[in-house]
Amino acid sequence: MSGSSSNMLHRALLILLLFVGFAAPAQADVFRVGDFSIQPGIDPGSFELSASIPSVLASDKSLGLPEGCRETSREKLTETVMTRYSIGIGCDRALEVDDAIVTPWAVDGGTFLSTAMGARVQQALQPDGETLSLPIGETAARTRALPEVAVEYTWQGIVHILGGWDHLAFVLCLCLLARGRFLLALVTTFTIGHSLSLALAFFDIIKVPVPPVEAVIALSITFMAREAIRAREDDMTDPGKRRRQLAVVAGFGLLHGLGFATVLRELGVAPQERLSGLLFFNGGVELGQLIFVACVLAVMKLAGIFDRDQWVRQAALYSAGIVGCFWLIERVAGFTLGMA
Structure with a gap:
């Protein structure tokens, strides 16, 4: 050459x-982190889920809900870098300890605050592949081994x-x-x-x-x-x-x-x-x-x-x-x- x-x-x-x-x-x-919270709604068996995720991950895919539960409403607000969802959920039965909501957003991690079972439970969560599960039925944050x-x-x-x-x-x-x-x-x-x-x-x-x-x-x-x-x-x-x-x-x-x-x-x-x-x-x-x-x-x-x-x-x-x-x-x- x-x-x-x-x-x-x-x-x-x-x-x-x-x-x-x-x-x-x-x-x-x-570092794409989501912020999630769920609280009881006004009507019996109803809940309000709030989710804040990076806008690059935003999608309108459905949540994976426990059996007997369904979405009743969904609002979406897109800001510069974050997208915020407010999702109403209705359930025909009482929540159980193993119940969880599977989110469709591929975050690297998330924070989760729940008062769905009456107690205030706050914990950090890690994704399972492309999804993140929110343990809505837990009444206390899980203690993990070192x-x-x-x-x-x-x-x-x-x-x-x-x-x-x-x-x-x-x-x-x-x-x-x-x-x-x-x-x-x-x-x-x-x-x-x-x-x-x-x-x-x-x-x-x-x-x-x-x-x-x-x-x-x-x-x-x-x-x-x-x-x-x-x-x-x-x-x-x-x-x-x-x-x-x-x-x-x-x-x-x-x-x-x-x-x-x-x-x-x-x-x-x-x-x-x-x-x-x-x-x-x-x-x-x-x-x-x-x-x-x-x-x-x-x-x-x-x-x-x-x-x-x-x-x-x-x-x-x-x-x-x-x-x-x-x-x-x-x-x-x-x-x-x-x-x-």
């Missing part, structure tokens, strides 16, 4: 990377980090900024930072508005991409520059942890599972982060075999920086317009 053809191929691949990057912003940090809690929240942590494009973009910049022990130090510092702020925010020790945090997370991607692009080989051995980079990563780690805390709250963690849920969710985030780091290093190793590692590195960093700028503008515009 001639030099001009090779350059054209490189430019085409770079444009493709940028296009993919620009296609992703709307999906940044996606292994079940561990598996659920570890998995939720993995799913969140691997589906959180903004967090992954930041970790990508770290992987392309440093190597060896210094990369390990940067990732460890980032982990300590977001683990600390995740715990403080989850237990309401600190409270910070979410929109500005999300905007600064986007800024952190652009900043670290710039740092990595401008980095030189001798920077990795300069103690002063290393300390500065560690301090910057620690600060951004604290901000990313606040974003993780928002997701953990949305899952509606049961009071008796707050500590264990926090620990295992954070462990899942770290496990997912390590999986991503391993994948990035493997790709760079493969690119090095074909003598394309520097080109791949530059293309990835410029893409991350541009997408970070786009997310920053998008998020600042979002909460600025919301305040107007």
Whole structure:
């Protein structure tokens, strides 16, 4: 292949990377959680179900109702990102403990508040494939064994980090900024930072508005991409520059942890599972982060075999920086317009 053809191929691949990057912003940090509640209606045997789900999942499919129950009414209100349903249900018999409503919306998790049986029952629920079952016949939240809690929240942590494009973009910049022990130090510092702020925010020790945090997370991607692009080989051995980079990563780690805390709250963690849920969710985030780091290093190793590692590195960093700028503008515009 001639030099001009090779350059054209490189430019085409770079444009493709940028296009993919620009296609992703709307999906940044996606975690699709539903909020459900049911209460007795005015008439005997009647109930009112309220459901709030992400609009991308909205559909008018029927609920899976217990035998002897039917829908009597349905109202739907679509907002910018959420769709809210108010559904009337009538039953010809008394509810039993095993009765449940199967919802048709493919959420990643949900919170459920029920007063259908007289007692107030609040709990977090996990989907079974493409559906989520609401245990309307229960009179108390189910107490789960520690292994079940561990598996659920570890998995939720993995799913969140691997589906959180903004967090992954930041970790990508770290992987392309440093190597060896210094990369390990940067990732460890980032982990300590977001683990600390995740715990403080989850237990309401600190409270910070979410929109500005999300905007600064986007800024952190652009900043670290710039740092990595401008980095030189001798920077990795300069103690002063290393300390500065560690301090910057620690600060951004604290901000990313606040974003993780928002997701953990949305899952509606049961009071008796707050500590264990926090620990295992954070462990899942770290496990997912390590999986991503391993994948990035493997790709760079493969690119090095074909003598394309520097080109791949530059293309990835410029893409991350541009997408970070786009997310920053998008998020600042979002909460600025919301305040107007």
